[in-house]
Amino acid sequence: MAKKSPGLTKRNGYWHINKVVKGKRIYESTGSSDLEEAERYLAKRVNEIRGQLIYGERKTYTFIEAATKYLQIAEKKSLDRDAVSLKAAVPFIGELSLERIHMGTLETFIAARRKAGLKDVTINRDLAIIKRVLTLAARLWRDELGNAWLHEPPLLPMLKSDSRKPYPISHEEEQRLLMELPEHLKSMVMFALHTGLRETELTRLRWSEEDQQQGIFILPGERVKNGQDRIVPLNSVAQAIIEQQRGLHAVYVFTYKGEPVQRLNGHAWRKARTRAELEQCRVHDLRHTFGRRLRAVGVSFESRQDLLGHKSKRITDHYCQAEIAELKMAVERLCDSQ
Structure with missing residues (x-):
């Protein structure tokens, strides 16, 4: 059996390093769990430390290391969406050093996303989070010697947007869609059409956010796109949906088989949309429909902004009773119009 190098100790089945190199401890x-592999790793780390201390070399980090660090420390409302983008990118650039990532090395990733049917506007979200990780690596993250993970972030221009126009649905199209949806999604779609909630606001809606006495939900700013608390007044249709969901789950409003619904835009939604001959309708179009219908029944621009959760100074943290009453009357007009 080969003699192990000084500084290697086996604990819980794995080899660990505890060694001082040029006054710098590696721990x-x-x-x-394989000694030969552990020896190679130790030699690599010793050479890295010597190169940094003696020759001023910068430690090399791979993209998968940077992506992992980002997901461990990030505190963002869109963290789940960021994780999806990073997971998609790792097979293409995960093993590359951060210095080797640029638009040229991202070409195969972009081509694969397009081949999968994703639009450039969606791929731009992926590029944005990759750019965010690289920027943090260059401007914030430091190794044990105080050197940046990346010398300078690359320029990653966004792709030309191919986003299409919103498609608010008619009442007739709404009925076609609802007839094809399973019951749990039917309730969510109806609720979205009467509240204008975004998909993540809808799937994460909690009972703790309900003010039952006032007939509203108050979404905390950390879960709202613009960072402001959002008032969601319930008209009679939305209130009836809430009563149907009450008692089904202790935390979340919308569930399926005892578990919170993770997303609305899944296989069941897409299949129902196809059967209803509404392939052009996306989940976000429910929100556009809500806004369009508010306008059609004469709701003012200011009230529409508030109801859609756009940044506004009209609604304060005190939630004036008169303002809430005004908004509730506004959304009730949607029921009257049907």
């Missing part, structure tokens, strides 16, 4: 796991 970490090799991530391996």
Whole structure:
């Protein structure tokens, strides 16, 4: 059996390093239970430390290391969406060093996303989060010697947007769609059409956010796109949907088989949309429909902004009773129009 190098200790089945190199202590796991592999990892780390201390070399980090760090420390409302983008990018650039990532090395990733049927506007979201990770690596993250993970972030221009126009649906199209949806999604779609909630606001709606006495939900700013608390007044249709959901789950309003619904835009939604001959309708179009219908029944621009959760100074943290009453009357007009 080969003699192990000084500084290697086996704990819980894995080899760990505890070694001082040029006054710098390396104290970490090799991530391996195999001695030969652990020896190679130790040699690599020793050479890295010597290169940094003696020759001023910068430690090299891979994109998967940077992506992992980002997901561990990020505190964002869109963290789930960011994780999806990073997971999609890792097979293409995960093993590349941060210095090797640029638009040229991202070409295969972009081509694969387009081949999968994704629009450029969606791919731009992926590029934006990749750019965010690289920017943090260059401007914020430091190694044990105080060096930046990346010398300078690359320029990653966004693709030309191919976003299409919104498609608010008619009442007749609404009925066609609802007839094809399973019951749990039917309730969510109806609620979206009468409240204008975004998909994540809808799927994460909690009972703790309900003010039952006033007939409203108050979404905290950390879950709203513009960062402001959002008032969601319930008209008679929305209130009836809430009563149907009450008692089904202790935390979340919308559930399926005892678990919170993770997303509205899933296979069941897409299949129902196809059967209803509404392939052009996307989940976000429910929100456009809500806004269009408010305008059609004469709701003022200011009230529409408030009801859609756009940034506004009209609604304060005190939630004036008169303002809430005004908004509730506005959404009730949608019921009267049907």
